[in-house]
Amino acid sequence: MSKTAFLFPGQGVQKAGMGKDFYEHSAVAREIFDMASEVLQMDMKKLCFTENEKLNQTEYTQAALVTTCLAMARSAEAKGMKADVTAGLSLGEYCAIAISGGMYDREAVYAVRKRGILMEQAVPGGEGAMAAVLGLSADQVEHVLNEREDVFVANYNCPGQIVITGKKDAVLQAGEALISHGAKRVLPLKVSGPFHSPFLREAGNRLEETLREISWKELRIPYITNVTAAPVLETEKIQELLVRQVASPVRWQQSMERMIAEGVDTFIEIGPGNTLRGFLKKIDRNVKVCSVNTWEALEKSLEGPA
Structure with missing residues (x-):
C-alpha cells in the first residue's frame, strides 16, 4: 500500500x-x-x-x-x-x-x-564551527574523526554528504585531514555554533x-x-x-x-x-x-x- x-x-x-x-x-x-x-x-x-x-x-x-x-x-x-x-x-x-x-x-x-x-x-561566538564534507562515506569520515578531539559528526545527510561539528580549530584541521583522505570538498557552514555536538x-x-x-x-x-x-x-x-x-x-x-x-x-x-x-x-x-x-x-x- x-x-x-x-x-x-x-x-x-x-x-x-x-x-x-x-x-x-x-x-x-x-x-x-x-x-x-x-x-x-x-x-x-x-x-x-x-x-x-x-x-x-x-x-x-x-x-x-x-x-x-x-x-x-x-x-x-x-x-x-x-x-x-x-x-x-x-x-x-x-x-x-x-x-x-x-x-x-x-x-x-x-x-x-x-x-x-x-x-x-x-x-561563545566564534569558538564553534560546522562544515559539510562531500565525497566520503560515513565510515571514512568517522575513521578520521575517531583520531581527533573536539570534532564530531553532526549530520548524516545522504551518501557523500556528512556534516561535521565542533570547536573551530578542530573542525578546520579535520577538514584538511578529510581532504587528504579523499574528500572532494569541505565547505564551512554559516552557523553560529557547534550544533549537534x-x-x-x-x-x-x-x-x-x-x-x-x-x-x-x-x-x-x-x-x-x-x-x-x-x-x-x-x-x-x-x-x-x-x-x-x-x-x-x-x-x-x-x-x-x-x-x-x-x-x-x-x-x-x-x-x-x-x-x-x-x-x-x-x-x-x-x-x-x-x-x-x-x-x-x-x-x-x-x-x-x-
Whole structure:
C-alpha cells in the first residue's frame, strides 16, 4: 500500500519572503503567522517576509522557520494533503511532531524560540564551527574523526554528504585531514555554533525545563526521530528525544532509509528550498518526491509528485 511522508527542513534554508505567498492566499497560514506573533511577542511577518539581519540569527531563525513550515503544512492539509508519517531535519522535527499530533502549533513555536536562544548561548561566538564534507562515506569520515578531539559528526545527510561539528580549530584541521583522505570538498557552514555536538549538551538539559511546560498530545501518526532514525508513537518518549537531539547527530539518511523500508514511496518536502529533495534523490532515485515551498508549488503538487 502506498504511503506518504511529510518532511520538514532544518536551519539554513531560511530566506527573506518565505511564506508570504501562503499568508496572502491561505486563511490557515494567516492564523499561524498571527498566532506566532502573539505567542512570541514579535512581528513574524516582518521577520519572515522582509530583508533583515535577524532572520539568520539562530535565536530568531528557528522560530521563523517553524512558523513558516507549519503555515505551509496546515495550508497543504486544508487542501486535502495527508501524511502517513512525518520527519524533520533537526529543527524541522518540531514541525513533524506537531503535524503528527504530538503538540500544539503554538507550543512548537514557543519551544523552538527557547531552543534557538539556548543554542545561541551554548558556546561563545566564534569558538564553534560546522562544515559539510562531500565525497566520503560515513565510515571514512568517522575513521578520521575517531583520531581527533573536539570534532564530531553532526549530520548524516545522504551518501557523500556528512556534516561535521565542533570547536573551530578542530573542525578546520579535520577538514584538511578529510581532504587528504579523499574528500572532494569541505565547505564551512554559516552557523553560529557547534550544533549537534556534545558542546550543546547543557543547552539540551536547559531546554528540558521548557519542554516540561508542553501539553503533549496523543500522536495520530508516527514521526521518525533524528536521534535513532526509528518511528515514535509513544507520546512519553518525545520530550527525552528532543532533549537528546540537541547534542546528538542527525541520522537523516538512516531515517529516510527506514521510511522507504516501511513502504513510504511518496515524500513531500514542506518548507523553503528543496534541500531534502536533493538528499532523497541521492538516497533512492526511485522514490517520488516534491517540494511545497511556494503557493504555486502547493497547487501543482496536488496534481501528484513528479
